[in-house]
Amino acid sequence: AVVSTQSTGEKEIEHLLNVKQASQEEEKETDRKRKMSSENSGEEKDDIYLKQLKISEDKKRKKKKKKGIEVLAEDPTLMEDDEEKRGITFKIMKNKGLMPHRKKEQRNPRVKHRKKFDKALKKRRSQVPDIRDHEGTYGGEKGGIKSNLTKGIKLK
Numbered sequence: 001a002v003v004s005t006q007s008t009g010e011k012e013i014e015h016l017l018n019v020k021q022a023s024q025e026e027e028k029e030t031d032r033k034r035k036m037s038s039e040n041s042g043e044e045k046d047d048i049y050l051k052q053l054k055i056s057e058d059k060k061r062k063k064k065k066k067k068g069i070e071v072l073a074e075d076p077t078l079m080e081d082d083e084e085k086r087g088i089t090f091k092i093m094k095n096k097g098l099m100p101h102r103k104k105e106q107r108n109p110r111v112k113h114r115k116k117f118d119k120a121l122k123k124r125r126s127q128v129p130d131i132r133d134h135e136g137t138y139g140g141e142k143g144g145i146k147s148n149l150t151k152g153i154k155l156k
Contacts, residue, residue: 018066025062029055 036051105111 029059 105115
């Protein structure tokens with residue numbers, strides 16, 4: 001909410017001057033690069049890379065200063081005390097850590113217990129024969145009486 005006291009004409013002139021300065025700086029940097037490329041026939045590639053890196057960092061700092069953002073020369077990643085603190089994320093708030101992936105039915109307790117009950121019923125049906133209701137009067141064993149089958153225990 002900064003109120004500017006400059007007129008639009010003054011702003012345009014200032015903008016044009018900034019653009020002219022930026023173009024002159026770029027020309028100087030291209031000249032430096034040309035000189036570096038001609039002089040670097042004997043230098044190592046690491047030195048060249050470090051110089052170019054330093055130049056690019058200087059460029060970034062200049063751009064930020066033009067925008068009005070102050071940059072610390074020592075460490076640009078340090079935050080100023082005046083800035084607001086960033087809120088915590090949902091992941092940090094839940095604090096679940098590393099959790100194994102769960103099946104969809106495991107996440108719904110009602111479905112989980114219904115599946116568990118169905119599984120137990122199937123297991124029981126294999127162990128115990130179903131109870132059959134007889135229609136009408138007793139008609140005897142359906143498969144007939146087997147003479148060679150004994151289900152009793154012999155006493156000694």
